[in-house]
Amino acid sequence: MFKFNKDKKIIFHKSDIGFVRSKNEDYSWSGTNSIMDNLLIVSDGVGSYSGSDKASQIVAKVFIKSFLSREYLSMDIKHWFEKNIQRIKSIMNEHIKTNPFHYHMATTLVLAIVIKKEAHIFWIGDSRAYLVNRKHANLITEDHNLLNHLINMKASESEIYKYGKYLSSITNSISCVNDTKQKYDYEHITLKSNSFIFLASDGFYNFYELNNLYDIISNDSNKDIISDELISNAITNGSNDNISFSYFGIVKNNL
Known part of the structure; x- marks a missing residue:
């Protein structure tokens, strides 16, 4: 059986409504299963669509159940x-049969499943994964948004500039509106x-x-206090959205 020699594992998650939003459309989770593998999830419901809080919950709960089994x-x-x-997508389709006003429900997802020391990271949308060490935090993921889409399409600076405030608009999410195969990205890290x-x-x-x-x-001695301080700092710095991490x-x- 694999052992972490002289190492300790720290795992935690937090989701908060924040200071501006009227409800929390995010969902975060972290957990360890019976063979000591670990799962991290952050899903962020697309706020412009009714039912997106439900979408983020559905996504997380399906993966949690599968992971624990x-x-x-x-x-x-x-x-x-x-x-x-x-x-x-099947569960979402069943949901909108009785909640038709949730037809456009959608959410982002970033997920990391850690098997022994191998981290498999999947993402859809602009929720992010970072590799954090003592010196810095390195971004693992690339946002699925209009800016990166234009960059990948080799658009000129002038073409990019004209989209202005729309550059952060997401170009990929989980919903049941689009029947095509779900696009996602993946990275593997030891x-x-x-x-x-x-x-x-x-x-x-x-x-x-x-x-x-x-x-x-x-410092895992006061994780609840630490997480509340992280959220408080984000709010102080002007966060106008739900706040979640894992x-x-x-x-x-x-x-």
Whole structure:
């Protein structure tokens, strides 16, 4: 059986309505299953669509159930992800039969499943994953938004400039409106000691200096207090959205 020699694992999550929104359309989760693998989730309901708070819950709960049953052990990890996306779309379709005003419900997703020390990171939309260590926080994901779409299409600076405030608009989300195969991105990272996988919604990462995270989250003695302080700092820095994060790290035990 795999052991973390002289290392300790730190895992936690938090989701908060924030200071401006009337309800929380985010959903975050972190957990460990019976064989000591770990799952992190942040889903951010698309606020312009009715029912998106329900969409973010559906996405998270489907993956949580599958993870706790260890279904991923019986198949390729990408197939596991795609299979659960199909389940999610089916559940959404059933939901809108009795809630037709939720037809456009949609959500982003960033998910990390950590099997031993191997982190498999999937994302759809602009919720992000970072690799955090003592020196800095490196962005793992690339936002699925109009700006990056235009950059990848090699648009000129003048073409990009004319879209102005719309550049942050997301170009990919989970919904049941589009029947085409769900697009997503994937990265694989071997997690080393004294590092964290940190997932966050835009209500947090746009309003917090993430290079300062390691010293804060590596102290697991008061995680509830620490998470409340992180949220408070994001609000102080002007966050106008729901605020969510989920993280898992391996820290050298000096004892």
